[in-house]
Amino acid sequence: MKLTVVGMSGSFAGPQSPASSYLVQASDADGRVWSVLMDLGSGAFGALQNYVDPFEIDAILVSHLHPDHCSDLSGYYVYYKYHPVLGTQYTDRAAIPVFAPENANARFALAYGLDEGESMDEQFEHLKLSCGQTTTVGPFEIEAFEVNHPVEAYGFRVTGPSQFDPSQRVTIGYSGDTDECEGVRKIARNADLFLSEAAFVEGRDDDIPAMHLTGKRAGLIASQEGAKRLVLTHIPPWNDPNVTYYEARDEFDGTIEIARASAVYHV
Numbered sequence: 001m002k003l004t005v006v007g008m009s010g011s012f013a014g015p016q017s018p019a020s021s022y023l024v025q026a027s028d029a030d031g032r033v034w035s036v037l038m039d040l041g042s043g044a045f046g047a048l049q050n051y052v053d054p055f056e057i058d059a060i061l062v063s064h065l066h067p068d069h070c071s072d073l074s075g076y077y078v079y080y081k082y083h084p085v086l087g088t089q090y091t092d093r094a095a096i097p098v099f100a101p102e103n104a105n106a107r108f109a110l111a112y113g114l115d116e117g118e119s120m121d122e123q124f125e126h127l128k129l130s131c132g133q134t135t136t137v138g139p140f141e142i143e144a145f146e147v148n149h150p151v152e153a154y155g156f157r158v159t160g161p162s163q164f165d166p167s168q169r170v171t172i173g174y175s176g177d178t179d180e181c182e183g184v185r186k187i188a189r190n191a192d193l194f195l196s197e198a199a200f201v202e203g204r205d206d207d208i209p210a211m212h213l214t215g216k217r218a219g220l221i222a223s224q225e226g227a228k229r230l231v232l233t234h235i236p237p238w239n240d241p242n243v244t245y246y247e248a249r250d251e252f253d254g255t256i257e258i259a260r261a262s263a264v265y266h267v
């Protein structure tokens, strides 16, 4: 599997990166490339077009409905509906499956400003996320886990063929936005790559519970759950990423990287 960081900026787009968005791709046995998008936060739809034709996305996973994870679905809707050659207005192109929390399409419609009675159902087929159930998309098996954030929120495990040996299955775990909880531990468990948010800083944000991880807490989870590699993400521009890195470094012996926009990880 190939993971491309479309955007990694925490809570809002930053000068160096859009907000959260990650592209996971792998080929099936016939050589067809499948593309699953995890989140599409502010600014991410522009950058996404550098890596994939948006018409080629096979499924979208939305971790939760904060704008730094889903606001660019408004732009995607325009592209998918009104593209003068390929848009749903001119073709019988199918809606993209969007796995997202309750009432997601109503929220997307509100954000865009659709009139009453209008919907995005012809562009985005909203599928409710359910935990404990595996969804298959091409060569991927996708599982959702409820995590610890002030709104209904999920993280994901995406399992698919190894980029190095396609006969082997490997797993990318993505925390979404979360504080410490059992869900994020399951996401990290033995993951080949654990993509973990680390928006908070030890000592600075200790009074805000049930919101975000720190580098230290992400490192501890990676270590205790046996993740092989840790990529720290969702870092707001006001943080020093080196502080986050060294917090995690104290807890986790494996490879640690700070996500940056356009970085590609082969898993």
Ligand SMILES: [Zn+2]
Binding pocket: 010, 011, 020, 066, 068, 069, 177, 234
């Ligand atoms: Zn966020």
Ligand SMILES: [Zn+2]
Binding pocket: 064, 066, 149, 177
């Ligand atoms: Zn959030």
